[in-house]
Amino acid sequence: xxxxxxxxxxxxxxxxxxxxxxxxxxxxxxxxxxxxxxxxxxxxxxxxxxxxxxxxxxxxxxxxxxxxxxxxxxxxxxxxxxxxxxxxxxxxxxxxxxxxxxxxxxxxxxxxxxxxxxxxxxxxxxxxxxxxxxxxxxxxxxxxxxxxxxxxxxxxxxxxxxxxxxxxxxxxxxxxxxxxxxxxxxxxxxxxxxxxxxxxxxxxxxxxxxxxxxxxxxxxxxxxxxxxxxxxxxxxxxxxxxxxxxxxxxxxxxxxxxxxxxxxxxxxxxxxxxxxxxxxxxxxxxxxxxxxxxxxxxxxxxxxxxxxxxxxxxx
Amino acid sequence: xxxxxxxxxxxxxxxxxxxxxxxxxxxxxxxxxxxxxxxxxxxxxxxxxxxxxxxxxxxxxxxxxxxxxxxxxxxxxxxxxxxxxxxxxxxxxxxxxxxxxxxxxxxxxxxxxxxxxxxxxxxxxxxxxxxxxxxxxxxxxxxxxxxxxxxxxxxxxxxxxxxxxxxxxxxxxxxxxxxxxxxxxxxxxxxxxxxxxxxxxxxxxxxxxxxxxxxxxxxxxxxxxxxxxxxxxxxxxxxxxxxxxxxxxxxxxxxxxxxxxxxxxxxxxxxxxxxxxxxxxxxxxxxxxxxxxx
Numbered sequence: 174x175x176x177x178x179x180x181x182x183x184x185x186x187x188x189x190x191x192x193x194x195x196x197x198x199x200x201x202x203x204x205x206x207x208x209x210x211x212x213x214x215x216x217x218x219x220x221x222x223x224x225x226x227x228x229x230x231x232x233x234x235x236x237x238x239x240x241x242x243x244x245x246x247x248x249x250x251x252x253x254x255x256x257x258x259x260x261x262x263x264x265x266x267x268x269x270x271x272x273x274x275x276x277x278x279x280x281x282x283x284x285x286x287x288x289x290x291x292x293x294x295x296x297x298x299x300x301x302x303x304x305x306x307x308x309x310x311x312x313x314x315x316x317x318x319x320x321x322x323x324x325x326x327x328x329x330x331x332x333x334x335x336x337x338x339x340x341x342x343x344x345x346x347x348x349x350x351x352x353x354x355x356x357x358x359x360x361x362x363x364x365x366x367x368x369x370x371x372x373x374x375x376x377x378x379x380x381x382x383x384x385x386x387x388x389x390x391x392x393x394x395x396x397x398x399x400x401x402x403x404x405x406x407x408x409x410x411x412x413x414x415x416x417x418x419x420x421x422x423x424x425x426x427x428x429x430x431x432x433x434x435x436x437x438x439x440x441x442x443x444x445x446x447x448x449x450x451x452x453x454x455x456x457x458x459x460x461x462x463x464x465x466x467x468x469x470x471x472x473x474x475x476x477x478x479x480x481x482x483x484x485x486x487x488x
Numbered sequence: 489x490x491x492x493x494x495x496x497x498x499x500x501x502x503x504x505x506x507x508x509x510x511x512x513x514x515x516x517x518x519x520x521x522x523x524x525x526x527x528x529x530x531x532x533x534x535x536x537x538x539x540x541x542x543x544x545x546x547x548x549x550x551x552x553x554x555x556x557x558x559x560x561x562x563x564x565x566x567x568x569x570x571x572x573x574x575x576x577x578x579x580x581x582x583x584x585x586x587x588x589x590x591x592x593x594x595x596x597x598x599x600x601x602x603x604x605x606x607x608x609x610x611x612x613x614x615x616x617x618x619x620x621x622x623x624x625x626x627x628x629x630x631x632x633x634x635x636x637x638x639x640x641x642x643x644x645x646x647x648x649x650x651x652x653x654x655x656x657x658x659x660x661x662x663x664x665x666x667x668x669x670x671x672x673x674x675x676x677x678x679x680x681x682x683x684x685x686x687x688x689x690x691x692x693x694x695x696x697x698x699x700x701x702x703x704x705x706x707x708x709x710x711x712x713x714x715x716x717x718x719x720x721x722x723x724x725x726x727x728x729x730x731x732x733x734x735x736x737x738x739x740x741x742x743x744x745x746x747x748x749x750x751x752x753x754x755x756x757x758x759x760x761x762x763x764x765x766x767x768x769x770x771x772x773x774x775x776x777x778x779x780x781x782x
Contacts, residue, residue, distance in 0.1 A: 187597045195597075197671040198590035205587035206602070208641050212622070213609040219618035281514070287507045299765050300515040303522075306760045308700030310718045314725050314753035315521040318528050318746065324536055326524045326543065362518065363775075370776040390503055415611075422703050427722065441616070448617045449707060461615025469611055 223247070223459040239455065246459040256460060259443035260418070262436055266425070267417050269353050275413060277361040279406065282368035283394055301362025309427035312355055316342060316428075320351070342428070345436040352428055352437070367409070368402055375401035407484045415472030418464055440464055522757075529553070529750035536746060552751035562720065562752065569717040570759070573698045576636055580694040581687060583641040588649040589675050610643050616707070623708050634708040635716065639697070645690050651777040652686040653679060689774030692767050696760060717756050724752055 192199075218233070224243035225236040239245035250256045281301070288294040304312070319326050320341035328338040341351045379397045388396070422441040429437045440460060448457030479485075523543045528536065532547030540546055556562055590596055591603065619638075628634040656679065664674050680687075702718035709715065715723075764771075 191597065195593075195595065195671075198593060198596050201586045201671070201675070202590045202602070205583055205641055205646075206605075208583065209605065209609060211626075212638050213614075216614035216618035216622045217612075219621045220614050222617075222621070284507055284510055287504070288511065289504060290508075293508065293511075295768075297511045297515050299768055300518050302764070302768070303761065304518060306696055306700075306764050307757060308702070308718050310702060310722045310725065311700075311753055311757055314721065314749065315525055317725060318750055318753075319521050319524050321746070324539055324541070324746070326520075326541075329539055329542065332539075358518070366772055366775045370772075390500065423701075426703075426706075430726075444616045445707070449620060454617050454621070458615060458617040461617060465612055465615060472611060 220458060220462055222455050223462045225455065227454040246456045247463065249456055250460050250463070255438070255443065255447070258435070259438045259440045263418050263420050263439040263441075265436075266349065266352065266439060267420065269349065270356055271413055271417075273353055274357045274360070275410065277357050278364035279368050279402075281361055282365040282372060282402075283398060285365065285369060286372050286398070287390065298362070301365070303362070304359045305363035307359070309359075309423040312359060313427045316351065316355060342430065343432045345433045348428075348433040349436050352425075355428070356424065364409075368405060371402040371405040372398055404485050407479050411472065411475040411479055414475040415468055417468070417471050419468045525750050525754055529747050529754050531747055533747065552747045553755065555748055556751045556755055564713075565715055565717050565720045566756070568714065569699060572635055572716060573695050576640065576698040577691050577695045579636065579640050580642070580645075581691055584646050584649050584690060585675070585680070585683075587641060587646045588653055589679060590671075591650055592653045593671075606643055606646070620707060629708050630711050632709075632714050635698075635704055635714065639701070639704065642694070642697075645693055648774055648777045649683070649686055649690060652683060656682055685770045686774060686777070688767055688770045692764065692771055693774070696764075699760060721752055721756060725749060 221233055222236065223246060224239055225233065226239050226245075228236055241248055285294060285297065288297070307315075320328065320339075322328060322338050322340060322343070327341070331337075331339060339347060341347055375398060379401075380393055383393050383397055418440065420439045420441050422445070425437060425439045426442050426445070429442065444457045444460055447453050448460075520543070527541055527543050527545045529552050530545035530548055530550070531541045532549050532551075535541050535546035587606075591599060593599070623629050623634055623638070628637070660678055661674055664678060669677070698716075700718060702716060702722060705714070705716050705719045709719075
């Protein structure tokens with residue numbers, strides 16, 4: 174420990190001697206840094222076309238600035254019904270994911286924590302982690318079979334009970350429920366891992382003391398376990414809030430069909446259709462930039478708020 | 489203490505059973521779609537149409553699987569995706585190690601700057617179109633390399649590996665340094681052999697990511713020859729370009745087509761389902777490491 178401090182205290186100059194000793198570390202970093210610069214930072218340069226009139230034949234420098242001080246495409250986006258619809262859907266789906274999906278892994282971790290048989294617990298874990306390893310295309314394939322209107326398992330059961338078949342995937346409002354439900358199905362087991370680890374870190378002495386005081390199972394959960402894992406919950410909540418208008422592409426795109434576009438078109442798929450397929454590059458770059466900026470603002474805002482409330486932020 | 493336990497035992501035992509039953513139900517809900525799929529893929533058409541297939545196959549037959557396994561397009565895509573997955577996993581693990589290892593040295597000049605450079609990429613993404621234009625510029629559109637190179641380093645996974653490296657005692661590294669070992673050698677002789685658990689975890693993450701991914705192919709790849717499995721299945725599920733299948737089976741019998749789809753989906757998940765349970769103890773640790781903030 175003392176030696177560490179001594180080394181830290183002395184500032185070694187960045188010179189030939191230093192490089193002769195440490196050049197290998199820079200050599201190792203060369204490829205990863207090159208990768209980051211090319212594939213993560215170079216695209217940021219292309220963000221400029223959000224403010225320019227895109228043309229295939231010109232370089233970014235040569236392209237003329239867009240009207241309205243470069244903000245033409247942002248204005249155009251906000252005047253477009255399709256964009257507003259996608260924005261609304263993105264927020265709605267994310268909020269519903271948050272409200273219905275966020276508590277599930279926490280509750281599941283609390284339940285798992287009560288299991289005493291190690292073998293059984295491990296088996297339950299293995300099974301509930303499985304959906305996380307399936308792609309959204311596969312999950313959609315599963316859903317198509319399970320929810321098929323006349324022959325699917327779920328609708329067969331519903332029919333047997335004397336009810337009409339439910340159009341799980343072909344009607345906007347039921348589609349949203351299916352979308353949220355499948356999201357929970359896919360991720361609750363996996364997301365419980367992190368809470369389980371947090372629960373394992375809660376001091377056993379607290380539980381013993383509570384037992385002596387005669388606290389029951391649920392009292393212990395409420396007064397010891399939940400406060401114990403609160404920092405973890407807050408961090409994950411911040412991350413989720415930071416992604417409130419972001420969205421993965423795979424899940425909505427795989428689950429969309431023509432009948433439910435009213436509810437299913439989100440920003441990511443809108444950008445794909447209008448941008449990549451429709452070649453409106455400037456407009457969709459503007460949309461992407463708007464999305465990134467709002468995400469950063471939400472993340473910083475949530476982090477700031479949680480620190481204000483006396484919680485640890487994510488940094 | 490002992491007496492206390494006796495008093496509470498009946499009540500808490502009932503509680504225990506309550507949680508066990510709850511977990512059994514949850515586990516069944518997770519498996520149900522898979523069983524349903526399996527049943528449908530193994531059932532014959534008439535029973536599917538007659539609404540008689542629940543969770544057990546009726547009219548057991550393997551026709552659907554035979555059809556899938558005879559389809560050259562499917563097989564080609566399956567093996568191409570397997571190949572891609574192998575290459576991507578090895579390349580990504582290498583890149584991740586190369587990035588994570590130097591960053592644990594406090595003496596590395598510019599370490600702070602590099603860390604910031606890396607963190608920014610986690611929070612700000614240029615977006616779909618700028619990425620697309622970059623691929624165009626780099627001549628990667630319709631190039632099979634586009635399915636390998638752009639995703640070859642995940643910053644999240646790099647952070648997991650770096651956290652693991654931090655957990656390896658500095659003294660090991662320092663004594664090797666004093667003995668005159670080069671940094672390459674320390675990496676190869678000390679860090680890589682000690683990092684098998686995290687390597688296994690990240691290999692799983694990268695492999696699953698590639699096996700399940702279709703976004704990049706959808707965006708950047710028009711050549712159907714190089715379609716990864718998921719994109720092919722997407723097209724099959726949505727009846728895009730599945731003319732051969734449709735005419736072969738006939739539109740009037742959606743049942744067989746359904747079991748064919750089921751078999752396609754089932755067969756594509758088997759590789760993953762066979763691997764992940766064996767890596768459970770590793771990836772649980774890996775996920776937990778990722779949550780540790782520096």
